[in-house]
Amino acid sequence: MSGAALGLEIVVVFFLALFLLHRYGDFGKQQRMVLFGTLLAWYLCFLIVFILPLDVTTTIYKQCKMDHEAHGVDPALVNQTAGNTSVTPTQSVRAACYKPWSYIPNGIMPVFWRVVYWTSQCLTWLLLPFMQSYARSGGFSIGGKMKTALIENAIYYGTYLLIFGSLLIYVAVHPEWRLSWYELQTIGITAANTWGLFLLVLLLGYGLVEIPRSYWEGSRHGHLLLKTYFKASKLMTEKADAEENLEDVMEEVRKVSEAIKYNHPLRTCIDTILRKCPLDYQEKMGRNMDDYEDFDDKQTFPSEKSLVKLHKQVIYAVQRHNRTRVQWQILLQQAFHLEDVAKNETGSTHQFVHSFPHSQPAGWFCRYVYTPTVEWYWECLLKRCFYRLLAVVLSLFSVAVVWSECTFFSTKPVLSLFAVFIQLAERDYNYVYIQVACFITIFFLCTCVYSTVFRIRVFNYYYLASHHQTDAYSLQFSGMLFCRLTPPLCLNFLGLIHMDAAISHQQKEQTAYTSIMGSMRVLSFVANGFYIYYPMLIVLLCIATYFSLGTRCLNLLGFQQFMGDCEMTSDLMEEGKELIRREKRKRQRTEDGENRRRDWKQRYGNQREEPMARSRAVHDAKESDASDRQVKYSRSSRLPERDRVELLQDAEPLDFNADSLSEEAADSESGRHAGGRYLSMSSSRSRIFDDV
Numbered sequence: 001m002s003g004a005a006l007g008l009e010i011v012v013v014f015f016l017a018l019f020l021l022h023r024y025g026d027f028g029k030q031q032r033m034v035l036f037g038t039l040l041a042w043y044l045c046f047l048i049v050f051i052l053p054l055d056v057t058t059t060i061y062k063q064c065k066m067d068h069e070a071h072g073v074d075p076a077l078v079n080q081t082a083g084n085t086s087v088t089p090t091q092s093v094r095a096a097c098y099k100p101w102s103y104i105p106n107g108i109m110p111v112f113w114r115v116v117y118w119t120s121q122c123l124t125w126l127l128l129p130f131m132q133s134y135a136r137s138g139g140f141s142i143g144g145k146m147k148t149a150l151i152e153n154a155i156y157y158g159t160y161l162l163i164f165g166s167l168l169i170y171v172a173v174h175p176e177w178r179l180s181w182y183e184l185q186t187i188g189i190t191a192a193n194t195w196g197l198f199l200l201v202l203l204l205g206y207g208l209v210e211i212p213r214s215y216w217e218g219s220r221h222g223h224l225l226l227k228t229y230f231k232a233s234k235l236m237t238e239k240a241d242a243e244e245n246l247e248d249v250m251e252e253v254r255k256v257s258e259a260i261k262y263n264h265p266l267r268t269c270i271d272t273i274l275r276k277c278p279l280d281y282q283e284k285m286g287r288n289m290d291d292y293e294d295f296d297d298k299q300t301f302p303s304e305k306s307l308v309k310l311h312k313q314v315i316y317a318v319q320r321h322n323r324t325r326v327q328w329q330i331l332l333q334q335a336f337h338l339e340d341v342a343k344n345e346t347g348s349t350h351q352f353v354h355s356f357p358h359s360q361p362a363g364w365f366c367r368y369v370y371t372p373t374v375e376w377y378w379e380c381l382l383k384r385c386f387y388r389l390l391a392v393v394l395s396l397f398s399v400a401v402v403w404s405e406c407t408f409f410s411t412k413p414v415l416s417l418f419a420v421f422i423q424l425a426e427r428d429y430n431y432v433y434i435q436v437a438c439f440i441t442i443f444f445l446c447t448c449v450y451s452t453v454f455r456i457r458v459f460n461y462y463y464l465a466s467h468h469q470t471d472a473y474s475l476q477f478s479g480m481l482f483c484r485l486t487p488p489l490c491l492n493f494l495g496l497i498h499m500d501a502a503i504s505h506q507q508k509e510q511t512a513y514t515s516i517m518g519s520m521r522v523l524s525f526v527a528n529g530f531y532i533y534y535p536m537l538i539v540l541l542c543i544a545t546y547f548s549l550g551t552r553c554l555n556l557l558g559f560q561q562f563m564g565d566c567e568m569t570s571d572l573m574e575e576g577k578e579l580i581r582r583e584k585r586k587r588q589r590t591e592d593g594e595n596r597r598r599d600w601k602q603r604y605g606n607q608r609e610e611p612m613a614r615s616r617a618v619h620d621a622k623e624s625d626a627s628d629r630q631v632k633y634s635r636s637s638r639l640p641e642r643d644r645v646e647l648l649q650d651a652e653p654l655d656f657n658a659d660s661l662s663e664e665a666a667d668s669e670s671g672r673h674a675g676g677r678y679l680s681m682s683s684s685r686s687r688i689f690d691d692v
Contacts, residue, residue: 005102006112009050017043025475026468034135034472037128041479044120045486048513049446052490053438055109055511056422056499057100057431063509064097064429100431109512117487117516121192124483125160128476129153135472138312140269140304148308189517194530196488200449201534203485205541207448208398213546216391219384221345225338229576230562230569232331236579239324242317249317250281252310256302257285269307276314278321316471323469330467335580345380352376355584356591397444402542405535408496409503419498442493449489453481491517492535503531 021039133149168184217223253273260270274282302310336355344352352375354360400417407415414420418441425433457463462477464470490513494500500514501507544550551561555568563569 003104003108005054006051006104006108009054010047013046013050014043017046021475022468023466024464024468024470030472030475031135033131034475037123037131038475038479041120041123041128041476041483044116044123045482047116048120048486048490049442050439051112052442052493052511052513053435054102054104055113055513056438056494056497057102057434058104058109059499059509059511060426060429060431060434061097061100061103066509068097097429102431102435110515113513113516120483120486124480125192128480128483129156132473132476135476136312136315138308138310138315140272140308140311144308186517192484193488193491193517196484196486197492197531197534199481200485200488200492201538202541203449203452204401204445205538206545207452208401208538209542209545211448211451212391212394212398215387215394219387219391221338221341221384225335225342226573227562228331228335228338229573229580232335232576232579233572234560234576235324235328235331236576239328242321242324246278246317246321249310249313250277253277253281253314254285256307256310260301264301266301266304266307269304269311273307273311273314276311276318278318319469319471323465323471326467326469327465332580332583336584339580339584341379344376347376350376352379356587358591358594394444398448398542401445401448402538404496405492405538408498408535409532411498411506414498416496416498418496422497422499438493438497441496442490445489445493446486449485450482453478453485487517495531 017039020042021035025035025038027035130149130153133152134145137145137148139145139148217227257270257274260266274285277285340353340355347353351372353372360366404416404418408419410416414423418437421437422434425437454464462474464474464478491500494511494514495503498506499508499511501510548563551563554561555563555566560568560572
């Protein structure tokens, strides 16, 4: 089994990174360079997390051999002395060392860690920032995109050179330090890990509290439903703003496309922009284009620089519009499901009934295993208990992490709980337990940190959205964060279990991972000061997260966050509830029409299906148009009195302008979506830290 565990984990981790990239990225539309860079960054970081427990057990085995050699016991006599009762207890304990099943031969791990670490650092500090600007650039050629990327990153790289030059001068003039390659390498690693540790404590302090609390709140279906209503109101605002922004950008594209004719030198740039537009807009612009009309030399045309800017705006507007549209459909499914759970909890049949049964998956699993009875017991009873039990377990784990972060520097006595568990297993050389304990601990730490990275949102510049809706900039920025956070996270974990000599100050065998980091004692004020005392701030961050101080501050600044005791939150929940109710009525009408057509087909066959289906489709289209007008406008002279009263009641939580009815109707007839002006609330208030 020597080296087999390493090879197996390398393969498994690759498919894990590929699965996550497929969930958040889009293999069919995004650039191969973006996908490859993000996959490589995620893959290398996940490798460090999964393979570090193997390095720990291999190091413990090496320490065991060193102890045997120091006490004069031959490790080759391990199997002979294991069953010999004449051996003294001290000798039997010393001779109880055996090679772990996942032992990695000497010389492999140092080379492996060097390749993984330095590749990830080159990605996060050099390549990924350049690739971000390249992917986001609106240039029409490779050279133009590279030029834009170099200009945008000139300040970025210049800052690095300035900091590195300052450190170089400081080391050169220091009387006690010699300017060697090893010390320069150690200083660079220390600087990168210090910056990563600063971010690590912030994200870890949030995740240690928020992850257990999210599972506890997940057991409260009523709370989840209210939060879903709140999200629906904010998402509709963003969706309407995205539609309006797309309309404005498409209008600019239409004007430029009509101005630049087929034989103009910049026409190829226009064709490139048009290919990025949605298909319906491409067809609409193509019908209005006269390919045989020459351009006038005296006419003023947009410059190539303005077309590059327009190209960038088109990419951003289309991606944002598609993302909000997909997220709206997903949020509707979640809201419908939570409403179904609330209804079924009060039912006495113990059979889970869906509002839209035809939209549910109908496979053999749902037919024979996950039956309506099983679904009712899971959704209404067992899921709540399971989530609460999981929240309690995770809370205990979080308390253990906070305690260990504040006491891991104490070696006599050993106060870190994780160090106590590992040392107890090390006495008996229980390698399986050591690997499982190390993996669970580091996996929990990574989950707290990485989940915060996936959930955090800064306006629309950084936002990881599932279902293939993440843009290239956010994907690569997440790769940069992972590469900066993972090395200090692993060093912090080794400090928690007292296997980092720079912190524990013990003369023990070092892991291969810490060997490539160099001796942090070169910068004693970092090793003995910042690395020990800064993680204690995690207590303050956990307290602030528990009392939702960040959410309250954002609310005071005008960025609406979900809070049950806020008047604005209540208004948005009522608004979202009304939006979900309207969408549910619209979908119910569509499903009723499908049921009627299905019944007609069963009664009369296919002979009279076509004319009736056509008439029913026209009738449903009229009903849908009427419903859309009810959503968009607050008054209409053609509606019946009862519908008018209901309409005014529905529109009460929203802010409308009745005087702009004629203008919006004219825009709708000319092809513009009036939904872009659905709400008057500023959408910028809903695009920062939605979850954090």
